[in-house]
Amino acid sequence: TAGITQAPTSQILAAGRSMTLRCTQDMRHNAMYWYRQDLGLGLRLIHYSNTAGTTGKGEVPDGYSVSRANTDDFPLTLASAVPSQTSVYFCASSDGTVNTEAFFGQGTRLTVV
Amino acid sequence: GQNIDQPTEMTATEGAIVQINCTYQTSGFNGLFWYQQHAGEAPTFLSYNVLDGLEEKGRFSSFLSRSKGYSYLLLKELQMKDSASYLCAVMDSNYQLIWGAGTKLIIKP
Numbered sequence: 001t002a003g004i005t006q007a008p009t010s011q012i013l014a015a016g017r018s019m020t021l022r023c024t025q026d027m028r029h030n031a032m033y034w035y036r037q038d039l040g041l042g043l044r045l046i047h048y049s050n051t052a053g054t055t056g057k058g059e060v061p062d063g064y065s066v067s068r069a070n071t072d073d074f075p076l077t078l079a080s081a082v083p084s085q086t087s088v089y090f091c092a093s094s095d096g097t098v099n100t101e102a103f104f105g106q107g108t109r110l111t112v113v
Numbered sequence: 114g115q116n117i118d119q120p121t122e123m124t125a126t127e128g129a130i131v132q133i134n135c136t137y138q139t140s141g142f143n144g145l146f147w148y149q150q151h152a153g154e155a156p157t158f159l160s161y162n163v164l165d166g167l168e169e170k171g172r173f174s175s176f177l178s179r180s181k182g183y184s185y186l187l188l189k190e191l192q193m194k195d196s197a198s199y200l201c202a203v204m205d206s207n208y209q210l211i212w213g214a215g216t217k218l219i220i221k222p
Binding site: 035040041042043044045048058090098099101102103104105106107 | 143146214
């Protein structure tokens with residue numbers, strides 16, 4: 001069973017370079033999310049998508065962009081990485097109804113140097 | 114602003130009971146979630162409360178008081194594998210999840 005898959009698992013990236021974090025789910029969930037998790041802080045929403053073809057900005061969208069061309073894929077792009085983007089990134093999905101849980105990918109640990 | 118407060122760290126003994134508290138101030142309320150996150154892993158769902166009262170699920174129970182902006186997660190018969198961080202999250206009026214920083218639970222033999 002796959003569920004939700006992220007790639008890569010970890011990455012070291014030079015500042016100023018671009019990178020796309022991949023996220024794929026096979027649960028046919030409508031809603032997908034990108035979070036970053038930093039020590040001492042709660043998960044912070046970067047971008048979200050309630051359904052294929054639509055996206056929205058979360059709490060910390062600056063420096064990131066997303067697309068949702070189909071139901072399964074929700075890539076996150078860093079156009080020009082900065083050290084403050086060093087974090088663990090989690091992709092999540094849910095069926096979009098209020099009382100249902102979100103399923104998380106295993107995370108991508110990104111270090112910008 | 115929106116705020117979720119949880120203790121940073123708690124320690125408990127194997128076989129005992131522990132209560133992890135969460136207080137919240139959010140713009141609207143559409144339910145409260147508890148997730149478990151082992152070190153280096155993804156969060157996994159534990160419970161959901163939208164009405165006041167206690168929800169029991171095996172060794173884990175979750176309580177909600179909406180008037181007090183308060184929830185707790187109760188873990189009974191603690192096992193070493195329960196050592197993890199426990200995340201409290203509230204769904205606000207925009208149906209977005211607002212997350213607490215998590216409580217790291219350390220279980221000692």
